[in-house]
Structures are given as structure tokens and as C-alpha cells.
Amino acid sequence: MKKGFTLIEILSVIVILAVISIIAYPKIIDVISISKVSAYNSAKGNIIESAKLKYLADVNSAKVIEYTVDDLISSGYLDKNTKNPITMKNYEDTKVLVTAHDNDVSFNYVDGKTLYDVVSEQDDSSGLYKYDDEYVFKGSNPRNYVSFDGQIYRILKTDEYHSIYLLKDEEITHIKKDGLNSYINSYYNDNYLEKVKNNLISFSLLSYSDYLNSFINDETYIINNSSIWVEYSDSFKYLSYLTNELTDLDNYGNVRFVLKLKNYLTVLSGDGSQLNPYVVNE
16 A cells, blocks of 8 residues: 655745756746856847948938938838847947047947937927037026936037037135146046946036037026136136136136036936936946
8 A cells, every 4th residue: 555745844945946946047047047148248249230230231421320220120221120139129229339430430229318409308488409510508597407426517518529528516615726627637536427427428627619609698507606627718717706707817726627428328217307317328
């Protein structure tokens, strides 16, 4: 006569299987996640290479070109069944940003809306004005607040390469003209990590021309609580906050830094208002 399993034996097996599942499940999930990330990176490289082929085939003198995944599929450079390996759905807001600067052409994979995208979608009510290939924020209260590297900035403008110019939303220090170059270099090196520097094209003082361009109807959001140093014709000038006039005086003045961001940085959230600034994905 065959003897069956006792209740204790059955419970013991269930407990053992449960323990094995608890130990093995995270590892299985990790393996699946690693596999998906690997597939995503492979697909990313394929999308970039497809964009390069299309760019070489196209005759285009534009400084900035965007190739979406749909563009590459419809033109035959990607398979029509191309899906995002992470979501297994169609790609959304994914593109390759091609920037042609003189003889240098860069191809950047962008997943989401860039800061330039969200800026260019604004209208005059936000204080945004377009001049040729550039956008400029003007007036007393434009919607141009940005959170970048944990600090608040104001968007000054964009340029023809879709780069974004950010103005630090505070005055810093009290310094004389002969110490400016040294201070600018030390501030840049001491306050920005390498990963942040990799997203910058330049770091400088507010220029006098950008200051003037921020005015409309004699109003500007660039409020100086003291006289500041500005860039003017490859030199530094003293800008009086009382008269808005430039002088060569060697007085003590504050500074307003300007960061020029690369054009492929995306926005995580925000609407550009003071309470809800654009949050840049670094």
C-alpha cells in the first residue's frame, strides 16, 4: 500500500518553493531588465545610424534637422515594425537631432521634448518673441523659469542652432574688473560637476546686448539690485543700475552668469512659470 504525503511534508515543500521564488524572482527581473536595456541601446544605435544614412542622402543646408522614428520608418531607413524594446510600443517623441556647425555635424538621440521644443511652442503671452531663427524672452514677467543642476535660471534666448541661453536668477559677489576672469574660471570649476559641464557650450557673463534685448516697453525681467559687470565688445563694462549706462569705471560690481546649453537636453516637467519651472533632464 502506497503511503501519501503528510500535511507537514506538503507545507515544507510549499515553504521551500516560496523561499526559492523570493530569492530567484529579483534575479529574474534583473536579467529581464538588463536584456531590455541592452535591446534598447542596440535599437538606439540603429536609429542613429539610420539617421546618418538619411542625412547623407538628403540635400539639406539647414543648421538643425530632426529625424523622428516615424520619419525614418516612412522613408525606408527603419523597419516598419520598429518598436521601443522597453515598452514594446511605438516610439513617441523620439528623434535624432542633427546639428551642422561649419564642417562639424553631430547626431544626438533625443527621447522626449527638448527645452527648445517647449520654448518654441510658447506664444507672445509668455513674453516670447521670434527674430529670424532666434527666440528671445522680453518684458517684466515672461514665463521663462528653468531648474537646471538644482538651481533656478531664466531663459534669455535660443539661437539658430537651438542652443539655450540661461541667465542665473541672482546676482553674485562684489568684485573689481581686474579680478573678473579669474573669478569666472574659478566659479565655473568649483560649482559645476563634470557631467553638467558636458552639457554646456559656454559659460560667461551677461552681455550688454542680451540685457538690452530683454526690454520691451521699457520693462525687463532682468532686475539688477546693484551695478553689474557685463560683456561688451570683447571686454567688460560697468553697467550702472541707476542709469543703465556703461562706463569704464573700476568700481566694485556684481555679476550675472549665462550658461549656453547644448540643444539636445530634454524637459522632465514644468510650464516655465515661477512656481512650476521647466525641469531639465541632465
